Amino acid sequence: MPTRIMTGARTWAFRDLKELLAKATPPRSGDRLAGIAAESAEESVAARMALADTPLKQILAEPLIPYEEDEVTRLILDTHDDAAFAPVSSLTVGGFRDWLLSDEATPEALARLAKGITPEIAAAVSKLMRNQDLILVAKKCRVVTALRNTIGLPGTMAVRLQPNHPTDDPKGVAASVLDGLLLGAGDACIGINPASDNVAVIGDLLKLLDELIGRFGIPTQSCVLTHVTTTTELIRRGAPVDLVFQSVAGTEAANASFGVNLAMLAEAREAALSLNRGTVGRNVMYFETGQGSALSADAHHGVDQQTCEARAYAVARAFDPLLVNTVVGFIGPEYLYDGKEIIRAGLEDHFCGKLMGLPLGVDVCYTNHAEADQDDMDTLLTLLAAAGVTYVMGVPGGDDVMLNYQSTSFHDALYVREVFGLKRAPEFEAWLRRMGIAGEDGRILEGSATPLLAGARELAA
Amino acid sequence: MSEPSDIQPGDLVAALRRLTPARIGLGRSGAGLATAEVLRFSLAHAQARDAVHACFDAEAIARGLRELGLDPLIADSAAPSRDVYLRRPDLGRRLAAESREALSRLAAPASDLVLVLADGLSARAVHDHALPFAEALLSKLAEAGVALGRAVVAREARVALGDEVGALLKARSVAVLIGERPGLSSPDSLGLYLTFDPRPGRTDAERNCISNIRTEGLPYRAAAHKAAWLIREALRRGLTGVELKDESGPALGGAPAQAALGAGEPG
Numbered sequence: 001m002p003t004r005i006m007t008g009a010r011t012w013a014f015r016d017l018k019e020l021l022a023k024a025t026p027p028r029s030g031d032r033l034a035g036i037a038a039e040s041a042e043e044s045v046a047a048r049m050a051l052a053d054t055p056l057k058q059i060l061a062e063p064l065i066p067y068e069e070d071e072v073t074r075l076i077l078d079t080h081d082d083a084a085f086a087p088v089s090s091l092t093v094g095g096f097r098d099w100l101l102s103d104e105a106t107p108e109a110l111a112r113l114a115k116g117i118t119p120e121i122a123a124a125v126s127k128l129m130r131n132q133d134l135i136l137v138a139k140k141c142r143v144v145t146a147l148r149n150t151i152g153l154p155g156t157m158a159v160r161l162q163p164n165h166p167t168d169d170p171k172g173v174a175a176s177v178l179d180g181l182l183l184g185a186g187d188a189c190i191g192i193n194p195a196s197d198n199v200a201v202i203g204d205l206l207k208l209l210d211e212l213i214g215r216f217g218i219p220t221q222s223c224v225l226t227h228v229t230t231t232t233e234l235i236r237r238g239a240p241v242d243l244v245f246q247s248v249a250g251t252e253a254a255n256a257s258f259g260v261n262l263a264m265l266a267e268a269r270e271a272a273l274s275l276n277r278g279t280v281g282r283n284v285m286y287f288e289t290g291q292g293s294a295l296s297a298d299a300h301h302g303v304d305q306q307t308c309e310a311r312a313y314a315v316a317r318a319f320d321p322l323l324v325n326t327v328v329g330f331i332g333p334e335y336l337y338d339g340k341e342i343i344r345a346g347l348e349d350h351f352c353g354k355l356m357g358l359p360l361g362v363d364v365c366y367t368n369h370a371e372a373d374q375d376d377m378d379t380l381l382t383l384l385a386a387a388g389v390t391y392v393m394g395v396p397g398g399d400d401v402m403l404n405y406q407s408t409s410f411h412d413a414l415y416v417r418e419v420f421g422l423k424r425a426p427e428f429e430a431w432l433r434r435m436g437i438a439g440e441d442g443r444i445l446e447g448s449a450t451p452l453l454a455g456a457r458e459l460a461a
Numbered sequence: 462m463s464e465p466s467d468i469q470p471g472d473l474v475a476a477l478r479r480l481t482p483a484r485i486g487l488g489r490s491g492a493g494l495a496t497a498e499v500l501r502f503s504l505a506h507a508q509a510r511d512a513v514h515a516c517f518d519a520e521a522i523a524r525g526l527r528e529l530g531l532d533p534l535i536a537d538s539a540a541p542s543r544d545v546y547l548r549r550p551d552l553g554r555r556l557a558a559e560s561r562e563a564l565s566r567l568a569a570p571a572s573d574l575v576l577v578l579a580d581g582l583s584a585r586a587v588h589d590h591a592l593p594f595a596e597a598l599l600s601k602l603a604e605a606g607v608a609l610g611r612a613v614v615a616r617e618a619r620v621a622l623g624d625e626v627g628a629l630l631k632a633r634s635v636a637v638l639i640g641e642r643p644g645l646s647s648p649d650s651l652g653l654y655l656t657f658d659p660r661p662g663r664t665d666a667e668r669n670c671i672s673n674i675r676t677e678g679l680p681y682r683a684a685a686h687k688a689a690w691l692i693r694e695a696l697r698r699g700l701t702g703v704e705l706k707d708e709s710g711p712a713l714g715g716a717p718a719q720a721a722l723g724a725g726e727p728g
Contacts, residue, residue: 029548163483165481166673166677167673167679169480171481172480172483175480175485176481179485195673195679197707198706198707198708200710229703257666259666259703332547332550334547334548367642368510368512368642368643368644369547369642374506396481396487397483397484397487399505399646401481401644401646403644405642405644406645411487411494414489417492418491453473456477457473459477460472460477460480
């Protein structure tokens with residue numbers, strides 16, 4: 001629906017909701033690359049003013065990508081929960097922002113609302129929010145998931161231990177796993193990005209993690225982050241798969257560029273559930289997303305990258321995931337140019353995911369061709385911890401030697417735990433105490449004689 | 462194997478570090494890192510930043526290819542500078558008009574495979590590794606009887622530039638050897654992206670990738686073994702991408718099998 005709005009003497013016109021959302025988006029290089037960004041600072045604010053007056057119901061009535069053309073649009077509309085949406089259905093986007101910030105929007109009210117929130121509604125309201133709003137509202141959203149431990153309880157933050165090795169060398173991977181465990185990381189999962197796509201190599205990595213977890217009785221889950229079809233094949237061959245991983249995006253065409261569709265994800269989930277490997281829950285899926293993936297695949301339909309990203313969360317939500325994280329700075333400066341854009345995007349993604357009821361973590365990261373550095377990452381990590389982020393990554397020294405980017409380190413997690421008093425998943429925290437790795441207060445013990453050191457000595461010998 | 466308890470704590474860290482280039486065993490200053498480690502990280506970041514902006518010597522690469530018996534051409538993408546290249550990946554995926562005309566004018570005979578050597582995000586990776594790797598690969602391809610077309614050295618190029626090059630040169634497949642996004646510990650990582658029936662519009666799911674080709678990563682010989690297997694299978698089955706799973710097995714007497722799909726795509 002076309003919209004017009006005046007700022008002083010100037011009149012601004014927006015063709016449709018898609019254009020309005022794109023132009024209302026805080027500046028970022030990806031939308032400029034796509035040629036859909038506001039052409040001036042004033043136009044962007046005018047778009048935000050027009051968006052603030054737009055009824056939430058209009059967003060439901062005006063799909064950005066046609067229902068007939070895109071299975072993600074069909075998923076969003078077919079699974080929309082009208083009853084959950086009812087309490088806010090009469091509001092405009094601006095009114096919805098005010099409601100979210102109000103005392104009425106309690107954690108319980110937000111949890112009831114989640115299935116009534118479409119990605120486009122979440123994205124729209126996020127565009128009207130300052131960073132502090134994104135933090136405050138996300139902090140009120142509680143999302144708890146479980147498989148072999150419990151993720152997302154209030155006052156906790158989990159860490160994915162990411163022990164990548166450039167050639168998938170099993171001893172090299174094991175050395176990084178032990179290093180991370182000794183620094184108290186690994187409750188979200190121990191998750192390897194393999195260098196290889198070789199089915200046998202992936203199967204060996206799954207066995208290695210399963211043996212490590214079994215030997216030390218670690219209450220956590222493993223994952224090898226390979227293509228969903230490879231994982232499904234490995235389940236068929238009897239591999240010990242806890243979590244099925246897949247990168248997902250917010251349009252059918254972008255998912256096709258990853259070689260996936262909704263039916264393949266459903267099949268993989270059923271296969272993983274059939275293994276019954278959970279001890280305290282049955283959330284068996286792990287998804288990664290990131291702003292810019294749809295544009296990168298030339299599959300964005302003129303929709304801005306942040307709205308496309310929120311649509312990816314609708315894909316994730318359909319499969320009851322244990323973990324979902326945006327890999328916010330990974331894709332490069334053509335989508336998020338510098339530290340400021342990465343920080344804003346990280347907070348937006350976390351907010352949208354949480355509002356939609358997802359266990360959202362963030363890979364706080366950057367590449368060497370982006371205008372960003374460690375100080376920017378410290379800022380984003382600190383803001384996300386304040387916002388109640390479900391989990392972050394733990395990479396040895398923050399340097400991923402396989403994927404060639406910088407993420408957060410085991411030490412970074414200790415830093416936010418100390419500043420915010422954040423605990424780990426309770427089962428994992430208890431295990432760290434039993435192993436003599438952490439004390440009663442969760443702090444890492446110096447020079448402790450933990451059974452893990454015996455494992456480390458064997459590995460080194 | 463020595464008795465595990467023989468190892469002293471300091472030696473243990475050193476022994477574990479030999480197993481991986483990852484930054485393990487760093488110790489702590491409270492929750493943070495010690496000063497020396499913070500500075501070591503800063504230095505690596507500075508070196509990687511410099512690798513991104515290093516100048517690509519396409520002529521030297523072309524000379525090297527001639528010595529290997531190939532007849533290379535130099536081509537430019539539509540990105541006129543590094544700064545534009547970084548902000549506009551779409552331009553790095555297309556040929557500049559003059560280069561497109563030059564390749565069209567060749568009226569190249571059909572071939573099984575065209576090699577494209579491209580700067581990507583690390584000219585240093587191409588300078589250091591592209592020629593020795595190409596030498597290893599060429600001998601494997603000769604054994605397999607793969608008919609090679611003209612090689613192309615491409616400046617300010619992304620992976621997908623190979624699609625247009627391959628189509629213009631009437632190649633059944635294209636292998637793009639390209640500098641990958643520099644990591645802190647690997648400013649010189651070379652990637653190979655193989656695409657069957659190259660033409661503009663191919664997606665990443667339609668490619669196979671071997672990444673981290675460098676002395677400290679996947680050695681040339683093992684990478685060439687892997688690449689030759691993928692190329693033979695791609696030509697035989699008439700496809701690349703997610704449907705072509707790497708089942709090449711280890712090279713005889715070589716390193717364990719590695720090849721990646723879509724890992725760290727440099728753009």
